[in-house]
Amino acid sequence: MIDHFGINCVHWEESKSFYDKVLGVLGYTRQMDFEAAIGYGADGHPSFWIGDASVGDVSGPNREMHLAFVAKDAESVQAFYRTALALGAEPLHEPRMWPEYHDNYYGAFVRDPEGNNVEAVFHGGGPDVSGPPV
Template sequence: MIDHFGINCSDWDRSKEFYDKVLGVLGSSRQMDFGVAVGYGADGHASFWIADASAGDASGPNRETHIAFAAKDPEAVQAFFHTALALGAEPLHEPRLWPEYHPNYYGAFVRDPDGNNVEAVFHGGGPKS
């Protein structure tokens, strides 16, 4: 069900050091590093993310949480997005490929009723045309 999730950290340098070490002893390591966000996991898949809370637009003391749900195919990603919009969710990113994550990363992002960044992702590429 959960593909990956992320939290925001107020002491960015201390948080990176902390997660590097505590996750390292559990067999996880940095899989991706975007400067303001680091993804931890194994075998090229980042399943836990930390982000610099001071980067971007902070909307108060508790910034959004990011949760990505695993989708079975690209059509499920599209259904997730359109269902969320029909329920009044704010669209963040329409379904598309995200090659900056990996070549077959197909995802869509919305903001849930509490302001969290919620995503559906399929790792097998976009719809066949």
């Protein structure tokens, strides 16, 4: 169900050191590092992210949390996005390929009613170009 999630850290340098060490003893390492966001996990799959809370749009006392749900296929990512928008969710990123994450990463992002960044992701690539539009 849960593919990955992320939290934001006010004490960025201290948090990086903390998670490097405590997750390291559990066998997890940095899988991706975008300077303002670091993904920890194993075998090339970052499943826990920390983000620098001082970077980006901060609205309110706490910055949004990020939560990504596993989708069974690209069509499910599209259905997630359409359903969320029909329910009044704010669109963040329509369904598309995200090659900066990996070659077959297909995801869509919305803001939930509480202001969190919620995603559906399929790791098997996008829809067939002859398939139905988003």
